[in-house]
Every structure is written in C-alpha cells, then in structure tokens.
Amino acid sequence: MEHEQDSEHQELQDRPSKSQVKRDMLALQALGKRLVDTSVERLKRLNLEEKLLAAILLAQRTTSREGRRRQVHYVGKLMREAPAQEIQAQLDAWDKGSATETAHMHRLERDRDRLLASDDHLTPWLEQHPSVDIQAFRALIRAARQEAKKNASQPADHMPQRKHYRALFQAIKAAYDEKNEQQPSDPPTT
CATH class of the missing domain: 1.10.60.30 (PSPTO4464-like domains)
Structure with a gap:
C-alpha cells in the first residue's frame, strides 16, 4: 500500500505543472501565429502535415477578426502534433537571414x-x-x-x-x- 502511494506521489512530481502546460500551449499558439504570417512559398518548404497546412492557409484567407483568432487557435492546437522545434528553428533562420x-x-x-x-x-x-x-x-x-x-x-x-x-x-x-x-x-x- 505504501509502495503504491510513493509511486503515485512520484508520478505526480514527474508531470509538468498546469502553469508549464499552459506556457507550452501558448508557445505553440505563438508559433502557429508565426506560421499564419509566413508566406505560402515558405510554408511549402517546411513540409508541414497536410491538415496543418490547410488550417494555416484557411487562417490566412480568413478576414474576420474573430474567425481568424479562432482559426489561429486551431492551428496552435494542431501544432501539438507537429515538430515544433524544427519549425521554430527554420523560421528563426529565415528571420535572421532576412535581417x-x-x-x-x-x-x-x-x-x-x-x-x-x-x-x-x-x-x-x-x-x-x-x-x-x-x-x-x-x-x-x-x-x-x-x-x-x-x-x-x-x-x-x-x-x-x-x-x-x-x-x-x-x-x-x-x-x-x-x-x-x-x-x-x-x-x-x-
């Protein structure tokens, strides 16, 4: 019994805090926003998953403020399954080259x-x-x-x-x- 409580306690400590989960989610949404602001030519060079690319392109075409906000939020949600670090590194490299x-x-x-x-x-x-x-x-x-x-x-x-x-x-x-x-x-x- 005591061993089970110790393992549950250890498992709780190993999980990220709610604050960390939220920070990670907001970081993915910010990365998704950067992707929405990226040109179509560059998006194609990123080799994104088809569903994510379609969501980004839809966000780029959306003109209503609230609709765009919701679509960007959806892109952020899809970013959970994407290789975010690789995408971030490529966008940073393009920004540096541009500067x-x-x-x-x-x-x-x-x-x-x-x-x-x-x-x-x-x-x-x-x-x-x-x-x-x-x-x-x-x-x-x-x-x-x-x-x-x-x-x-x-x-x-x-x-x-x-x-x-x-x-x-x-x-x-x-x-x-x-x-x-x-x-x-x-x-x-x-």
Missing part, C-alpha cells in the same frame, strides 16, 4: 548616399573595391547627381526620375558581390 539581408541593403544605400553627397567618399570607396571601372563609376555618380538636381527643380506633383540613382545602387551592389566572391570563404589551414 542580415536588410542590413546589407542599408549599407549599400548609405554608400550610395555618401557617394552622391560628396567626392570625399569616392577615393576610400574605390580603394575598397579596386576591380570597379573608375571612369564608368564616376560617370554614374555624375549622372545620378544631375538627375537629383533635375528632380529637385521639378514641381512636387511630378514623378521624379530614378534611372541613374538605381543604376548607381546596382553598380555598388555588383562591386560588393564581386568583392565577396573574390574573398575565400574559409581561411587556408596550415
């Missing part, structure tokens, strides 16, 4: 703005990117500056021209891409 891409684009835009603002930034930039055709690059900067002056003199309701502005961005991006290709990915081991 890295955004930071890279912001750096390219800053370089473009600095090059357009002053020639003082051109020489150091060219030293970092020696493979760039200097004459063609200078011509792009001059054209983008002239384009900006012309746009400034246009009326406010006039659509500004961005051809050379965009071309300069693409040239900067190509220079960075070429520089990254030339750098070895792993340092040589000795």
